[in-house]
Amino acid sequence: MDSSFLLSCALDIGEQMLISGAEIYRVEDCIKRICSSYGVKRIDVFTITSSIIATLEDNEHRNITQTRRISSYKTDLTKLDKLNQLSREMCTKKPDLEVVHEKIKAIKNSKRYPLWFECITYGAIAGAFTVFFGGSFADAGVSAIIGVVLRLIVYLNGISKVNQVFSSLLSSFAMCFLAFLCVNNGFGESIDNIVIGNIMLLIPGVGLTNSLRDLISGDIMAGVLRLCEVILIALSIAAGYILSALVIGGAGI
Amino acid sequence: MNIIVKSIIQVLMGTIGSFGFSILYNIRGKKLILAGLGGLFSWSLCLVLQIWFESEVIRYFLSAAFVAVYAEALARIMKTPTTTFLVPAIIPHVPGGSLYYTMKFALNQQWYDFFSRAFYTVELALALAMGIIAISSLVKFIFAVINKLKKKSA
Structure with missing residues (x-):
């Protein structure tokens, strides 16, 4: 499995959640749960309002760190709800990461009221x-x-x-x-x-x-x-x- | 104008406000209805509490606690983040009027009124915060205990 891609997907979800108006706890918890359900050894996440930092250690003892910088927010509770469901789905069904990646893209472009x-x-x-x-x-x-x-x-x-x-x-x-x-x-x-x-x-x-x-x-x-x-x-x-x-x-x- | 008619109009307007903000936060479908109705219930409660409590601060605290219960319960039923129902329902309580008069006193350099208004605005905001914090912490505590017990019995 590609640990780097997994971390990237998890962080994308976390980033979009934070932008849409999630609390810090939800963002960190979601990233941790996703990574652990795909079987990584250890995951550390630190989130503040403008940044997410996560380090992942996989089974081959590789350490991977990625960050996301958040510069603007746009409260969108439907998007938050969809991201929440996607993360739950990832924890239970473990879908292929390519599929997840496509879904994140779709959620990113989901419509708002005109x-x-x-x-x-x-x-x-x-x-x-x-x-x-x-x-x-x-x-x-x-x-x-x-x-x-x-x-x-x-x-x-x-x-x-x-x-x-x-x-x-x-x-x-x-x-x-x-x-x-x-x-x-x-x-x-x-x-x-x-x-x-x-x-x-x-x-x-x-x-x-x-x-x-x-x-x-x-x-x-x-x-x-x-x-x-x-x-x-x-x-x-x-x-x-x-x-x-x-x-x-x-x-x- | 009769006080009851006045109250009904105020509740209706507060509800429009809650629905409006739910739309701005892009809530859709069934959740939109439930989020907007939260404003109706919470502001009605806040007005009814007037019968027993004269202090606005105490009424704000109690109805914020009600909003938190409403939001935490619905969030679990609808399987969605608590924020979806919490923010729209609290909207009629946002002390916009008090904040405005604070600004106005500052503009007119009525410093005595300014400080008493400013403190009052903060008091109202704190009452709302405490109401939400009390319930949310309690819910967290209860669910932590339940999960622990479930794990033990399993």
Whole structure:
């Protein structure tokens, strides 16, 4: 058996899991289980939010180390579910590695909801939370339109590949700027409720939940790293809001 | 407006939020429905708890614990990672409003209000975290014990 190829497949699955929003424990456990079920002697995995390192010792006493560097995430819980099932299948049925490799490729390219549908969803979420936090239905309408635009801004950020912190700042700035413009020109009554509805879209909920789950599982380092990221993003959302208020105030619109 | 009508509207809006986020996280099919309904149940519970508990922090803790039970149970039934049900169901509890007012006080340089709001936001977030941590640790503990017993008897 090709140990190097086995490790590569296991790491590919782990990498995709981490990108899709898995906890550290799940990633490490999955890589370990896959390797042991294919009969390697020893496997050591170390994972943090941005990197996976694994060393495998096979039956001929060869040591193989491979790493994966993760630079961006995209939460996709269907993909995570499929990867989870693939790893279970590998542990029980031990399919041929070529087959596994093809399956990983297929999962990597599995479909998401189309952009226009995500735009509508952004609008619906923003509008719903505006009412949720006590806004009127008129405010919800304005909030929903800004939500749709916000998705497009996030999309542009995705294309330009700026880092997460800066992209949150940019999105928050643009969103608040639009909200101020709308309210100052007589569309919508309460700037507070419109911005709150849209802020819900920017808060990194998965990051926070996963950082907690990492901390409970004893992956302190990864948990703290994720927590720092969440706090940085929250601060950059605040910075975006304050900047846009200053710009609007300074321009006297 | 009648408080009951108000509550029903709020629950409905929270549910739309949960469904929306489930879609953004690309959950599909039966799991999408279950994930979205998690938001409906958890926020209804949080509102009903108002009858007994005045403190928002305690209510957040209890309904976060409920969400964790819901997510851990469904994850085992549907054979999928817990995150799938945990994150969408917790969404209506995310203290976005509190976070916003914290920012607003900072902007207006109302530092006294800023600090009390900031602490309150952190308190709410901690209540949610503690609710989830308590249940998840308990579940881990229980399953570890069960597995150990199974191995012994086998």
